[in-house]
Amino acid sequence: MFDRSAHFLHDQVKLVVHVKSRHHRLEVEASYVKGASLKTPVQGNMQGRLSESLKGVVSVTLFDTASGQDSLLFSDHGRNAGMEIEGNVPQVLKQ
Numbered sequence: 001m002f003d004r005s006a007h008f009l010h011d012q013v014k015l016v017v018h019v020k021s022r023h024h025r026l027e028v029e030a031s032y033v034k035g036a037s038l039k040t041p042v043q044g045n046m047q048g049r050l051s052e053s054l055k056g057v058v059s060v061t062l063f064d065t066a067s068g069q070d071s072l073l074f075s076d077h078g079r080n081a082g083m084e085i086e087g088n089v090p091q092v093l094k095q
Contacts, residue, residue: 005019005020005021006018006019006020007019012032013031013032013033014029014030014031014032015028015029015030015032016028016029016030017029020065022066023064023065023066024062024063024064024065024066024073025062025063025065025070026060026061026062026063027059027060027061027062027063028058028059028060028061029058029059030056030057030058030059030081030083031056031057031058032053032056032083033053033055033056033057034051034053035051035052035053035054035055035083036051036052036053037049037050037051038050038051038052050084051084052082052083052084053082053083053084054080054081054082055079055080056080056081056082056083057077057078057079057081058077058078058081059075059076059077059078060074060075060076060077060078061074061075062074062075
């Protein structure tokens with residue numbers, strides 16, 4: 001299971017997440033390409049906004065760190081990933 005040793009970096013076009021456990025490290029990078037702006041409900045009214053895209057790019061890498069050296073277990077890259085950004089991203093990542 002992953003612990004609370006996680007690092008998040010973000011800006012308007014990219015989210016980077018690194019999470020470590022005692023024996024593994026997971027790195028995820030997601031790049032966002034601007035998509036459609038959709039209405040969302042806020043307290044019963046459709047007044048919120050959400051940015052959604054089907055053109056995201058995601059890279060995932062998993063390392064085994066048990067031996068003290070990084071041993072690559074898995075690495076892959078995906079295109080056309082569905083992504084949406086809503087709300088205050090820095091605040092959401094702190095939770």
